[in-house]
Amino acid sequence: MRPRHYAYAAALLLSLATPGAATAADYSPSHVIVRYAGWTTHRERIAVERATGTGRAVPIAGGARVLQIKDGDSVRKTIAELRARPGVDYAVPDYRIHAAAAYYPNDPGRGGAGNWRKVQWNFAGAFGIRAPQAWATMRALHEAGGRGAIVAVLDSGVAYKNRGGFKRAPDLGKTGFVPGHDFIDGDNVPLDEDGHGTHVAGTIAEQVNNKKAVTGLAYGVKIMPLRVLDANGGGNGGPLAKAIIWAVDHGAQVINMSIVFNSDLQAADIPDVIAAMRYAHQHNVVMVGAAGNESDNHLDYPARYRDVISVGATTSSGCQAQYSSFGDGLDVVAPGGGKDAELTGSDWDRAHCGHGAGGREIVQQTFVQNFHDFHLVGVEGTSEAAPHVSALAALIIASGRLGPQPTADAVLARIDSSARDIGPPGYDKRYGHGLVNAAAAVAP
Template sequence: MKHHRLIIRLGTALAGLALLTGLGGLAPEPTAPQDMVKVGMDGPITCADPDGPGPLPEGPPRLEGVLVVDLVDGLTPGQVAAVGERHGLELRYNSPYSLAGALTVARVPEARMASVLESLLADPEVQAAEPDYLFQSMQMPPVSLETSRFPDDPLYKYQWHMEQIRVRQAWPWSTGRHAVVAVIDTGVAWTDHERFHRVEDLEGTRFVPGYDFVNRNHYALDDHAHGTHVAGTVAQTTHNGKGVAGVAFDAAIMPIKVLSARGFGSLADIADGIRFAADRGANVINLSLGGPVPSSVLGDAVRYANRRGTLVVAAAGNESRPRPSYPAAFPESLSVSALDFQEELTFYTNHGPDIDLAAPGGDTRADRNGDGKPDGVLQNTILVGKPEKEDYLFFQGTSMAAPHVAGAGALLASQGVTSPNAARALLKATARSKGADGKARGFGAGVLDVERATWRAGFVYGAGRLVLAGMAGLLALAALARRGRWLQAQFMWPGLLLGSSGAFFLPLLMPRDVAFSPFLTLGIPAWDIPLLGAAAHANPLFYSCLIPMAASMLVIERPFLRALVAGLAAGFAGHFLFEALVGSVQVQYIPAFLSRLWLVGHGLLCLFLSQVLGEEAQ
């Protein structure tokens, strides 16, 4: 009984701390004042160098007379206006959602562009300033297709690209449930509205609210075809008796439109879209777009998403150059080159040693598998530029390769690997390597293999958590053994399994086509995934000593159950210490540099609690 008061005091303190941190993200996000949001910033396109005729009379395409000004985060609207006044500009937020990041645009006469840029870049409240460059989708021309036991989608037999990444072997481990993938593209044909309609094979796909940065509405509908095709590769409705399959078919899509019906989009809209997705809980962002400009504004947005816990996947580009385009070239992006049916680099893909990973992008000029169809990537989408019509189309491009990897990221997020750095490392570590020569040529770490990735995240990580939990439980077991409480010791093991890893081995013992419920295959700390969504994984309400502490207070007067809770606390200890070791999560609302310290600290608290309960079990 000597530890009862200590347990109660610790539990009360931890409950307060976890509630403060766990509920810290519930406040609504403020939006920019409507009268300061940009209106009609579109205009003619120019390739003239904004620095004047000089040595570079021409540069990448950009919106004529428009600058993107990325200010220091957190400036108030009044401070933003003051910065504009200092430079003779009317700064306007790029969208209603640009307030926190202070991402603004301004019209500037072409004759003043060079001098205004120089003045802005010398201002300490300006992080970056540059012309509003245009980026485009990474798609090659499409080819139309006239209309296994699992999946039963009749056109799956033409999706050689799904077999190349071994997706069917991954589904018993994860289908992406509770994960969210933001498709930042030309929009998605996800609902019926005016002349737009939901394509038939997205009928069962789940969507979460997005935004249309081109037309300034919340529909984000596709008027091109590219975005819907990309979304289908990520999460096409699967095993519904029609059409084709998607990699993470139980994941949700967040449609974000930044590219027009022509397939082009402005720098400001793309950067804004990335921040929007990261702020709204996307586990993965797919960027099947790019350009040649190493934009500071775009780089800042990608780094922001990475800090927010979002994996950024980007197409390497279709110019057949020895380096990826931007944003794929940023270190925080996972750059993806394109493969054909024979797992060779395609004729169009950008390549070289800076590529991270290779995935199927297709080659519609060939039929190397002899199925009578072009070897493109097949998905259901609207006809190009005709949102009222749809078909099953073969596309090719690094745009098609990237969403295979984004879907793989969703599978991992559903399994609890939500740190972007950990997901990036795991995908590269489990790729089918092409050796040093392949790395130099443009395969990166190798060919995407989702079976290997989900096996490691499911079985290997589950076993690791259980082993560490077993080691932690030895202290409580020793305390029980000293008192001869062998009968009570048997009750430790169910608690230890529940607290650490769940029945992670079920896909091996009971083979099936799709994953079991995460309530069965994940430890209790990871139950925040099915309860709150993968975007909220590692919430302090679950990733702290709070739950075992509360359970221990409930059994203080029930001595026979103390061994069960001792096992539960040891299981939590093993789970937290494993996560601290591999870095697969970042604790929510905790500074990133303190995340592992938090996990170790709460792991040790759970270890202490387990030992105390073992000593007091009767």
């Protein structure tokens, strides 16, 4: 079986003013995003869309709309025409998003789970997140596994039910699910056609003590599956913006986004997504984002947004992962697997890290090709680091340590302040506030 690789979203994007110069893979060739000024009437908006050959408007975040462009027209031409019309606040491409995982290796079927500690170094190893101690605390609080908290997984869907050729992942058999939505196919059945979303959901909520597969950190939470990535691990910003608002409006307390935009995108390029994230923060929904897998000295959106908990990746050595993006604004790191990054000369690196050393992956149950054939699959990437933090946020909320309805800022502060300081002493842009520490985060 050949390895399945995920796009790194590394292609250069030119400025927003010249969207036609970017490659077709950077944004949808058939849609644009527009927002009208508040004073425009419905009739005036329809007139603009008729004059520019756009239509089939779909409302998204912050008053923006996704418009379908006329066959034969280019995105560049359509945006130029829209921007020239009175009453148009902005018109931008519908930029692509990508799964932030590095790759699926070619050895998914490695037999039974055995002792979960042998494969889940990320939970119980020397540089894991100290899950067993957190589990004990939550059980003592009668909130085992973060019982009742709702985590939205914005991804490729989740293998959450049997339907046609799709099967529910065996180790998600007793995981709680709340209704979700498929923003790719436009229905209410967000089943996974890729495997990425199921792996991410597994890190959060795979079951324990059932003699199956491995474990999830917040095994008592309810998952809200929201499909924003297609069968190839790609999608667009418009559906992402809609999914964020949908999650907020349907009761999600945490939103996991193991997805990235092109690394060169700025906030002005994705105003609809920025508006949606602002809406989520205003409603005190915790957002968690993968930092990116390009080893860049800056974070990718959505993790770069100020109110998203940005998560870099570490290896089983407790070192920055080779692929993990970093930079100012990085909040924390969590296990993502893979090899150690190039040494920086810090005392921590000299004591613990070796460039290219390591190589252990994050192992959860998912499928690789057949929707009904589940195995333990190892993946590495900031996609895998982020759900550790989403699960931890759910545990903190369920624990009541911050009161019955903690703010998103309070949850972030708890995660940052309880992190294990690794790397250079204090905050640094490679490790942020440190490696998340589940035991300390839910302790009295």
